[in-house]
Amino acid sequence: xxxxxxxxxxxxxxxxxxxxxxxxxxxxxxxxxxxxxxxxxxxxxxxxxxxxxxxxxxxxxxxxxxxxxxxxxxxxxxxxxxxxxxxxxxxxxxxxxxxxxxxxxxxxxxxxxxxxxxxxxxxxxxxxxxxxxxxxxxxxxxxxxxxxxxxxxxxxxxxxxxxxxxxxxxxxxxxxxxxxxxxxxxxxxxxxxxxxxxxxxxxxxxxxxxxxxxxxxxxxxxxxxxxxxxxxxxxxxxxxxxxxxxxxxxxxxxxxxxxxxxxxxxxxxxxxxxxxxxxxxxxxxxxxxxx
Numbered sequence: 107x108x109x110x111x112x113x114x115x116x117x118x119x120x121x122x123x124x125x126x127x128x129x130x131x132x133x134x135x136x137x138x139x140x141x142x143x144x145x146x147x148x149x150x151x152x153x154x155x156x157x158x159x160x161x162x163x164x165x166x167x168x169x170x171x172x173x174x175x176x177x178x179x180x181x182x183x184x185x186x187x188x189x190x191x192x193x194x195x196x197x198x199x200x201x202x203x204x205x206x207x208x209x210x211x212x213x214x215x216x217x218x219x220x221x222x223x224x225x226x227x228x229x230x231x232x233x234x235x236x237x238x239x240x241x242x243x244x245x246x247x248x249x250x251x252x253x254x255x256x257x258x259x260x261x262x263x264x265x266x267x268x269x270x271x272x273x274x275x276x277x278x279x280x281x282x283x284x285x286x287x288x289x290x291x292x293x294x295x296x297x298x299x300x301x302x303x304x305x306x307x308x309x310x311x312x313x314x315x316x317x318x319x320x321x322x323x324x325x326x327x328x329x330x331x332x333x334x335x336x337x338x339x340x341x342x343x344x345x346x347x348x349x350x351x352x353x354x355x356x357x358x359x360x361x362x363x364x365x366x367x368x369x370x371x372x373x374x375x376x377x378x379x380x381x382x383x384x385x386x387x388x389x390x391x392x393x394x395x396x397x
Contacts, residue, residue, distance in 0.1 A: 335371065
């Protein structure tokens with residue numbers, strides 16, 4: 107994974123050859139990502155869809171890596187990705203869109219007009235992509251990835267070659283399942299005003315995709331009504347965001363983010379949570395003579 111270092115904005119008012127520079131860099135290899143409103147998608151210098159295939163820019167101590175003048179032009183191609191979307195009757199297709207994402211999460215192209223449950227994305231550069239279905243109305247999963255997962259992590263990528271046509275059929279999943287429970291303290295007292303975060307789980311990350319969040323009521327009760335897809339894996343995190351922060355964060359199935367687990371949603375699922383009170387460490391630091 108790459109660590110973000112810095113960014114610069116340049117404007118068309120700066121002229122046809124706007125310049126940029128980054129200073130204060132430690133010696134090492136860097137990668138430059140370019141994005142602009144005139145581009146269909148961002149890309150990596152000099153002409154790569156992902157950082158994995160980009161060219162490193164090596165900076166030496168006291169040196170300057172001059173990239174010279176280069177045109178702002180994202181990679182293009184002749185590939186096609188298309189398919190149909192299975193869904194219940196009555197779906198509002200104007201609320202659906204399909205996007206192609208690179209392996210580092212950048213959106214390369216999309217079809218915003220999914221008429222009758224069919225989509226087609228043309229002009230796709232050769233590469234590896236995840237196909238993402240987005241739906242922005244209640245009653246269905248807002249995001250899913252081919253072939254039918256609620257997380258990109260674990261989804262099946264498609265390989266697009268020059269001039270190739272790939273078919274990737276999708277499913278719009280209805281959120282008919284519910285989750286509820288009660289959050290209590292170590293002595294059984296209801297805990298109100300803490301947040302319960304619901305995430306869709308991948309095979310390797312219980313919190314791969316945030317789904318919804320709610321707050322416990324005065325009785326410590328929480329509920330996600332018709333917000334889950336039955337048969338899909340989820341996890342919850344319960345945290346105290348109050349100024350006092352009385353309780354440790356709860357992770358389903360574990361004591362930390364790294365050890366958390368997941369559950370498979372049924373039609374109705376009940377998960378009660380017991381929060382632990384935070385501890386503290388205190389002491390006094392003195393000098394060598396104890397004063």
